[in-house]
Amino acid sequence: MRNKIEIGPEDRIFVLTGAGVSAESGLPTFRDNGGLWNGYRVEEVATPEAWQENAERVWRFYAMRRKDGLQSEPNPAHIALAHLEEQLGDRLFLCTQNVDDLHERAGSKRVLHMHGELFRSRCSRECGREDFADQGIYETASAIPRCECGGRIRPHIVWFGEMPLSMDLILNELDRCTVLLVAGSSGTVHPAASFAQWAQRRGVRTFYVGPERPINADLFTEIFLAKAGEALPSLFDILA
The missing domain is CATH 3.30.1600.10 (SIR2/SIRT2 'Small Domain')
Known part of the structure; x- marks a missing residue:
C-alpha cells in the first residue's frame, strides 16, 4: 500500500471497528x-x-x-491493532461495535465494547x-x-432499541483524538455512524478501511478500499 496514516508523537488515535473486521475471522x-x-x-x-x-x-x-x-481466531487486523496499542499506549483508544473477544485475544488491553x-x-x-x-x-x-x-x-x-455503553467516555475520547480510523463499519448503525461527522467538525483527520465505500464516505479524509486484515498491518507510519 503506497499511502500510510502518519501518527506523530502528539497524535491521539480513535479506532472504531465494525462487523467487517469480525467477518474476516469467519463470524x-x-x-x-x-x-x-x-x-x-x-x-x-x-x-x-x-x-x-x-x-x-x-x-x-x-x-x-x-x-x-x-x-474463531483473531485475524491480521486484530493483531495489527494490538501491535499499534503496544507502540502508542494510551494514545490509542479502541472502540468496537463487535461483541466478540477477538481484539482481546489478539493482545489488545484497552478495548471498549459499545454494544456489549x-x-x-x-x-x-x-x-x-x-x-x-x-x-x-x-x-x-x-x-x-x-x-x-x-x-x-x-x-x-446492547440490543436494538437500547443505549450503547459508555457513550460519555466515547464522546470524551472523540473530543481528544487527532486521528479517527474506522475499519469494517459500513456507516449504517447509529450512533457509531456519526463518529466521523463528529470528528470532521473538529478538523480531525478521518480514515476508513473496508472493501466497499461506506454510506458516509464523504466524511473521510481518505478511504482505503481493502479488507482490514490486508490493509492494517502496513497502514501506519509511527513518527518519532
Missing part, C-alpha cells in the same frame, strides 16, 4: 445475510421485546453465537449485580440461569 453479520442470521430476524432475537416474548429463543441464538465465537460483550451476562432485572464473565451455552428455557434476586440472566449485549 457472520446481519448485514451480509440480508438482515438474517441463520434464519433469525433481528426483531426475533436482538430486541428487548424479543426477550420478553421468548427468552429461550434469544438464548438459543446467543448460544449459537458463542459457539461461533469460540471457534458476547461472553458476559447480566441480570435482566438490573438489580444492581454487575455483569460477569460467562461462556455458558443455554439452549433450553430450563437452562437459563437465575440471578440471586430471581431475575433471569440475559446476554450482556
